[in-house]
Amino acid sequence: MLKEVTMSEMKIDWQDYHSGHFYDELISAPGRPRPETKHLIQYLASLSGEELQERKLSAELAIKTMGISFTVYSDAGNIDREWPFDIIPRIIPQREWQKTERGLIQRLTALNLFINDIYNDQKIIKNKVVPAYLFEDSVNFRKECMGMKPAYGVWSHICGSDLIRDNHGEFFVLEDNLRVPSGVSYMLENRKVTKRVFPELFENHNIVPVTDYPNQLFDTLASLSPRKSDRPEIVVLTPGIYNSAYFEHSYLAQQMGVELVEGSDLVVDSDDCVYMRSIDGLKRVDVIYRRIDDLFLDPEIFNPDSVLGVRGLMRAWLKGNVALANAPGAGVADDKVIYTYVPDMIKYYLGEEPILPNVPSYLCVDKKQCDHVLANLDKLVVKPANESGGYGMIIGPQASKKELEEFALRIKANPRNYMAQPLISLSTAPILTNGNAEPRHIDLRPFVLQGKEHCVTPGGLTRVAMRKGSYVVNSSQGGGSKDTWIVVED
Amino acid sequence: MLSRVAERIYWLGRYMERCENTARLVNVNSNLLLDLPSGVRVGWGSLIDISGTGSYFKKDTLSADEKTVVHFMLADKENPASLINSLSFARENSRITREIMPMEAWELINDLYHYIRDRADKVTSRRDRNIILLHVISNVQQFTGLLAGCMSHNNAYDLIRIGRNIERADMSTRIVDVGLVNLLPHLSIGGTEVLEPYDNILWMSVLRSLSAYQMYRQHVRDRVNANAVVSFLLQNEDFPRAVAHCLKQLELCLWALPNSEKVLAAIVNIQHKLDEANLDQLLQSGLHEYIDELQLEIGNLHFKIAETWFLPMIMAQEQKSA
Known part of the structure; x- marks a missing residue:
């Protein structure tokens, strides 16, 4: 007789966690955590499905109580919506981060x-x-x-640059937000929520405070x-x-x-x-x-x-x-x-070499590059020059033929307004779904300050595309977020 | 402190107080009914008269039944003074002013709002209602205590207290007024003589709706009678929900605020009116009109405050002088 698996018997089985060819932030291969994530991965595996669910609920409750919310413009009548948050933190080792930090300061x-x-x-x-x-x-x-x-x-003075990692784990700058970048409060509140939900984890990790x-x-x-x-x-x-x-x-x-x-x-x-x-x-x-x-x-x-x-x-x-x-x-x-x-x-x-690379890009204003973009529209991501929040862009490999044709017309009408990039594979990190862990794509928005001096937030806001396979991490389009730890190695 | 924020925080104080008052009123009336024999009917409609929301109540207040009135007072979104609306307004004001209050204050109001919103359909059940209303009362008390203990006693704090005390003074006059309308016809000449047996219970419930019964007994040391109750609720300076006490608090808060001369002068006027009132005489005739005047002056106090500190009035004045 088949035994029914109940919530309390369910646990995360990291052997079962496959992120494909994407770089995963916590797991290097099924069942194998990265050195700096070992404690976290083992700890999560030790919790029962019920316990995990309980932690998830307590995070949701904390978010509701703390009134962490954001607005969706189309959501008529509903001023605020609670912030979607995944409880499994993302970990970046400090030695890796220090280089990124220098790169961000150089860039700003x-x-x-x-x-x-x-x-x-x-x-x-x-x-x-x-x-x-x-x-x-x-x-x-x-x-x-x-x-x-x-x-x-x-x-x-306040810049939020969006970083992504390719399949080899190298950071690239996707865009710079130099006007009124937002998200830093969620970075701060995410840490508070994690402290409420997983206080015991902070004993075994040396996490740089935000x-x-x-x-x-x-x-x-x-x-x-x-x-x-x-x-x-x-x-x-x-x-x-x-x-x-x-x-x-x-x-x-x-x-x-x-x-x-x-x-x-x-x-x-x-x-x-x-x-x-x-x-x-x-x-x-x-x-x-x-x-x-x-x-x-x-x-x-x-x-x-x-x-x-x-x-x-x-x-x-x-x-x-x-x-x-x-x-x-x-x-x-x-x-x-x-x-x-x-x-x-x-x-x-x-007079320096850039520490953080750009994602390779094609400018449609250049005739040759524009022809390349139009010929390869189904393989590229094309963005308008001045939109933010993921509006007005097209992801070639995921678009229908009709959408591609329409977009080509828009590019031809105003080539100056468009640039294209190859579909960069965003790295993944595990999120909790029904008591199990599944990979989802993420990016990172660190915040850089410049006045008399420079400052970079340790880590930043990790945004998660909560839908399986999706690359869209913007909160206005159903993205969520994670606490981001810069961890000092022993 | 910004003029715009001053207005918000003042209203936050008022709405929180209104939540507590509404919860008390409904709760006391529910308990009162249990004390009365089945033949004696006390209308639920008087609650609507007290809150002054009759124009939003689409039915006849005289024949209104418990369920209808309780739902209207607590959970009706069409009634601007319903508990759920007061709480929702308090929450919006607190969201706008949360950078100047302790973080826990916002969390408390936010939680309380969710608590009521999730239980709006349960308030008509007597058993659930009691628990829900006590929760509201104790949370508003906690809010008051939290600010007293964790917030700097600065201008913002004074403005919350001003809002609270104006609302409270207003509510106490309303409750006395309704007591009079319902009970005065039974009074014998002199006001302190024989009360109908259940009038006694009703006056006690008037006191209870302001949590004043115990303090009244200690202070008056006499059986409950109309004259003493009215005097206690209007003129006592020690009891926190008595009108004279609220005015005293307002006066103290106002001293701490800049440019408060005009508002202070208005307070002093009301205080005189209260001190000089001859309640014995008024109880025989004219008390209802007297209380109307008192309410009007408390209402004017609000306009004086708005004129002195709140943004819309200040901008209007700037435009006039430009």
Whole structure:
């Protein structure tokens, strides 16, 4: 007679875990954990299906209680949705991470030099390292910023770069988010949830803490203050409760102990300084960590219908009376076409070889490369230059013939707007499904800070494509996340 | 503190207090019914009169039955003052102000909201209802205690207390008022004489709905009578749910806030009105009108506060002077 397997008898059998030809973060071959993940893998295998389920439920409960949520725009009437989280952490050994960290700092340094150059002398154009059309056509180029010199020459103070690993486990940069990258609060909250769910694991692992981020962010922002006082007035500017990242805005303001403001809280007075409307009257603001897009910042200069922004804010910024992080116009460098030139920028400005490679890319604006893209559309991933959140892109191998034909027309109509990359195989990590472990594709978004000094988060936000075989990790399209551990080896 | 946030946090204080008051009202009425013989009927409709939500109640309040009223008071999304709505508004305000309160405060409100939302269809059962309402009351108390113990006693804290005390003063006047409407016809001349046997129980329930019975006994040291109850609930400065006490608290909070002169002057006016009231005389005639006036002045207090500190009014004034 066949015995029915009950939940309590079910356990994770790592011999049964196959990630195919993809690089798996925890398991090198069925049944064989990587050296730094041995403890974790053994521990997970020692738990019964019931115990695993219990941990999963307690994580869900913690997420509900802590109110960790995000918004899905199409979800009418439902302001927030709980954050999908997988309880099995991802582990990266520290020696590997240190190199990545250096690569990220190198990259952001070069990108900031580039942005500053574009808005000032444009040497890189004059020296013909990058063509002028690059920024001239970019929808994120702001002519209003020409001649501006923000503190330390830094435009993008908070950068979130998306990293992926190929089949050999090497990290590549997929894209740089230089405008208003989000996700760092989930990185912090994921760690808190893991501590609640698996406190015993922290005894056997030497895990680099992530909790310092709000302090580092505060210090970075404080270093930008135009007034040299001991206590600069810093605020976080949010579009409001209906924004998908409102949770994060509120969380960061709380963690830094600064005011969370909306556009209506701020006013630019006749002295071109920014003030907030407080119960004591007007109070001068020094640094604004703005989480609204450039075009909504100031109805006087940009979108005149914007009710999210502050009239006169650009005036105050251009006069140097207030610091904006990230600076308006910083997005000129997070265009996916400009991305392909980042290795050249690193060589040009720093005289160094890039530590972190780019994913090989084809630019459709180049006739030869465009022909290659059109001929191989079914094998490539094509992205529009200025979209984020995974919108407007096509994954060739997974698209229908009709979709491919339609997309080809779009590319031909506006080749400047598209770039293509081979389908890079994202690495995998195990997630818990019905008491068992199955591989899912993941990426990594570390956060890099640059003000007077540099900082990189230890690890970052690991995003997971929760659907089997899927490559789409964006939370707006059903992705989840994992706690990410940078582990110091014994 | 931002003017926009000041308004949110003030309303957070009010809505949390409203949750507790609503839970108390329904709970006391449920218990009262158990004490009355089956022949004596106390209308559930008076609860709707107390909360001042009659215009949202689509049926006749006089003949309204327990299930209908309880559902309306606790779980009806169409009733802006229902428990579930008050809690949902409190949660939205707390979400917007969570960067200035201890993290646990948001977690508590968020949890309580989920607790009620998941049990909205159980509130009509008497047994479940009792447990649910006690849970609400104790959680609001915990919220108050959490802030008292873990939040800096700063402007934000004062604004929560202002919201709480205005709401509380308003509710206490309403409860006294309804007591009068239901019970006054039975009073004999002089107000302290023979009460109908169940009037006694009803006045006790008025006290109980404010958790005031025990404190009343200690303070008054006399049997329950209308005059003493009304005086206790309006004029006692020591009992936290008495109107005079709420006003005293408001005054203390206001001293700590900037530019509070106008609001303070309004408080002092109400205090005078309360001190000088001759309740013996009013009980014979005019108490209902007197309480109406009191409520109106408490309502005006809210407008004075909004005018002084809240964003929409401040922006309107800026525009006027520009």
